[in-house]
Amino acid sequence: MRMKKKRHGTERIALLSQLVASEPAKVAENPSEYYGNNNPLRVEIGCGKGDFIRGKSVQEPEYNYLAIEKISDVCTVATEKYASSRGLGKMAPNGGWMKPDGTIYSLGGDCVDFSDCDRGNVRFSVGDASALLVDFPDNSVDAIYINFCDPWGKKGYAKRRLTHIGFLDMYSRILKDGGKLHFKTDNRELFDFSLEQVEMSRLDLKYKTYDLHESDMNDVNIETEYERNFSAKGFKINMLIAENKK
Ligand SMILES: C[S@@+](CC[C@H](N)C(=O)[O-])C[C@H]1O[C@@H](n2cnc3c(N)ncnc32)[C@H](O)[C@@H]1O
Numbered sequence: 001m002r003m004k005k006k007r008h009g010t011e012r013i014a015l016l017s018q019l020v021a022s023e024p025a026k027v028a029e030n031p032s033e034y035y036g037n038n039n040p041l042r043v044e045i046g047c048g049k050g051d052f053i054r055g056k057s058v059q060e061p062e063y064n065y066l067a068i069e070k071i072s073d074v075c076t077v078a079t080e081k082y083a084s085s086r087g088l089g090k091m092a093p094n095g096g097w098m099k100p101d102g103t104i105y106s107l108g109g110d111c112v113d114f115s116d117c118d119r120g121n122v123r124f125s126v127g128d129a130s131a132l133l134v135d136f137p138d139n140s141v142d143a144i145y146i147n148f149c150d151p152w153g154k155k156g157y158a159k160r161r162l163t164h165i166g167f168l169d170m171y172s173r174i175l176k177d178g179g180k181l182h183f184k185t186d187n188r189e190l191f192d193f194s195l196e197q198v199e200m201s202r203l204d205l206k207y208k209t210y211d212l213h214e215s216d217m218n219d220v221n222i223e224t225e226y227e228r229n230f231s232a233k234g235f236k237i238n239m240l241i242a243e244n245k246k
Contacts, residue, residue, distance in 0.1 A: 008095050009073040011107040013126070015097045016079045018114050024125040025135035027066050028174070034123055035064045036116040040142035040176075043068065045129040045162060046149050048225055050078030050122075054085050055222035056145070057122045063142065065122045068129045075126045086120050088112075130167070136174040139246075144171050145182045148226035151190040163194035168201040175244040184212065184239045186230035191238035203242035212237040 006012070013020060021027045027034045031041055040063050044053050047067035057065050069075040083097075084090050089112070092098035096106040105112045125132060152160040159166055163183060171181055181203055185191050191210075198205050209215040213231060217239065227237055 006073040008107050009076045013076040017111045019079050021123045021125045024132050028136045028140040039064045042143040044145040052224045068125045070128045072126045079124045139176045141174045143180045147184045147224045151187045165197045172202040177246040179244045181242045186235040198242045206243050207241040210238050212239045
């Protein structure tokens, strides 16, 4: 995702550190410490500005969600949008954070204090999922969502695609038996490649469509920012769901 460098992005996300998991594997090891409950954990890889995870957390609130994004400034925006969507305040005129009661937290100062209930069921992590997920315990995740990831179209780059068998094997290890991978893309070549990789993996293909918005799944679909942009340009959206079999 392209984004102009944010002013004070690092300090801004530090203010909201109660919504951020700096060691995401620990979230998977001990969810109750982070969410105050042991609801099943779902992970989004490459959350961008967080439209999907915000929608999903409301649509299915009986789960906990961890949104991973490798670009720090993008994750800052996602975290701020999530906090605002929960009525926890907004960016203050001084660049810090302003709570709804008017309390201002300045950049570089104490982090904003939210109650367990205010924090809700989403946490954000900055980093490359390929490095972060390696430390997740086996069988710790209920579902993984990948929406509009980089296609890495050039020859020789296949191993970088988030649906390459190398990644699918890691997803299979951390997913519970019956856990699911949900994948959406506008890119037909990447989608066909992903179907082949799923075929080779321990995941069972349960659903696929080459036109999500005309499918029976559209009613429950949560559009992402990229999805809106691509479909406005006339691209059809492909989606697959694959189930883990241990
Ligand atoms: C094309 S954007 C899509 C954003 C969002 N999912 C959407 O559909 O609107 C892909 C996002 O994934 C992030 N990303 C790509 N590879 C990643 C990785 N290995 N780990 C974490 N984030 C990643 C990028 O930084 C970018 O923000």
